[in-house]
Amino acid sequence: MEKVKLLGTWPSPIVKRVVWGLKLKGIEYEITYEDHANKSPQLLKYNPVYKKAPVLVHNEIPICDSLVILEYIDETWKDASPFLPQDPLLRANERFWAKYSDEQVLPAVYGYFRKQGKDQEEARETTLAHLKRVEQLLNKNNFLSGERVGFLDLAFGWLADYSRPLEVVSGVKLLDEDSFPKLCAWRNKFLEIPAVHESWPDQETLIARFQKSKQTLFG
Amino acid sequence: MEKVKLLGTWPSPIVKRVVWGLKLKGIEYEITYEDHANKSPQLLKYNPVYKKAPVLVHNEIPICDSLVILEYIDETWKDASPFLPQDPLLRANERFWAKYSDEQVLPAVYGYFRKQGKDQEEARETTLAHLKRVEQLLNKNNFLSGERVGFLDLAFGWLADYSRPLEVVSGVKLLDEDSFPKLCAWRNKFLEIPAVHESWPDQETLIARFQKSKQTLFG
Incomplete structure (x- = not known):
């Protein structure tokens, strides 16, 4: 059992x-x-x-x-919905970018939302450069891991799940459709996956929570 | 080819x-x-x-x-000398501690050697606490990955390879036999592996190099 x-x-x-x-x-x-x-x-x-x-x-x-x-x-649990592909090169690729998510993109994005005025402007360039790289990873695929959701999508899931609530509450845009068309489409597709869609807290709950702790989150 | x-x-x-x-x-x-x-x-x-x-x-x-x-x-290259075992739990364990090497132990050890006087003393406790954890990983095994050298040994190899040269040149002891008997024994065993032993730069070359750049390395 x-x-x-x-x-x-x-x-x-x-x-x-x-x-x-x-x-x-x-x-x-x-x-x-x-x-x-x-x-x-x-x-x-x-x-x-x-x-x-x-x-x-x-x-x-x-x-x-x-x-x-x-x-x-x-x-x-090997059989159901593999996260990583079999090919060592594709596996290495997903591991590399997952690490990049946690070491580079996540701290940059969170820092960006927390900063104010000139500091935020300065952080903007670095943050958007990181996101541009992620945008390019999507290429012609629906997901970062390819045609199906996988390891790299789960790794970057924080971006799909938290970016809009943070944008709404802070009033600061991060992913606009013109600059990040693929990432915006990916965000929607990722949030529609039942495993993600059904997970609490949902987008509305996150917005309410961030609204409540706005002072702590964004100074 | x-x-x-x-x-x-x-x-x-x-x-x-x-x-x-x-x-x-x-x-x-x-x-x-x-x-x-x-x-x-x-x-x-x-x-x-x-x-x-x-x-x-x-x-x-x-x-x-x-x-x-x-x-x-x-x-x-699956067949020759596997680095990681087959068991998912053992694999997770080696991955966790390899990350710990790079995120915690390596920066602590390098910082410790670079610091001077009171700052160095303050860094000592944290650094030794990290190393104590690595000591405990060895348990009754010869290597961090078990009875044979593996992924975790390669990850922590920097400690086996660079600690003595850094100790010699800085005059600061990091791994003493009394406090870290298992890590000291592991260091010797790791350095004796042909793949490691035959790799340039060897210990003497490292010492000579660190001696030359002592000023840059240890302020």
Whole structure:
């Protein structure tokens, strides 16, 4: 009997990455939400190094780090909706850009939304240059992983899921249709996938939450 | 006809990670050393995102990022000396700690050697706490990947290869036998592996090089 638990925090886009992966594979799981300010003994026990979510606990054994977890899920539940292709070159490509998401694009985008005035203008160029690279990855495909949603889409899912709520609440545009036609189309397609569409928090809930914590989020 | 080229820089421990991997698998390759101050057109062409080594160029197709390259090598030349085991849990474990090497341990160790006086003392505790975790990973095994050298050993190879030269030149001890008996034993075993032992630059060359650039390295 498989027992799959996920330790999450709300509203973390990095935790949702794992949620989407589990749903895509059709894996039954149970999620517990951690409180940032008061971490549970199980979080401290299961992720003593970083003391943070997401942690996937599979038959009582913890796996930490969202991208590591996604590869674990893909290798453990091999048959349903593979995240990564078989070809080593395509696999390397998706891993490279997934790392780029977390090391370059995510901090740039979040920094951009948090900054104000001149600082924000300065951050704009770098941020848009990163996004231009992601736009180019789409080429003629519907998804970053190709014709079907895969590892790289899950890795960049935070951008599809959080960009519009952040744009709405901050009043700052990030992805406009003219500059990023492929990324905008991808965002819509990604959000329409049932595994993503059915995942809470939805876009409206995110907007309401960001609206409430606007002061903290955008200074 | 396989054509494997490696763009490297000297003396980068992150490039040597790939060198060791290629040698462990017995793959014939050609290495070109890049000049930091004057990057070659081929480096700019093959790694336009980061413009840095290592880049593995396999039949004219570039693969970037040393850990991504190692997985690519492992998946492309499957039969000889597998780096990663088959079990998804063990694979996840090695990936998690390899990331920990690059995100936590490496910057801590390098920072520690570069700092002076009180700053160095302050960095000591964090650095040793990281190394204590790596010590514990060895458990009863000879190697970080188990009984045979593997992915995690290649990832942490920089520590085996560069720690003694840095200790000798800086006069600052990092790994002492009493506090880190397993890591010290691992360092010796790792350096004795032919793929590592035969890789240039050797320990003496590293010491001589660090001696020459002592001022730049340790302020």
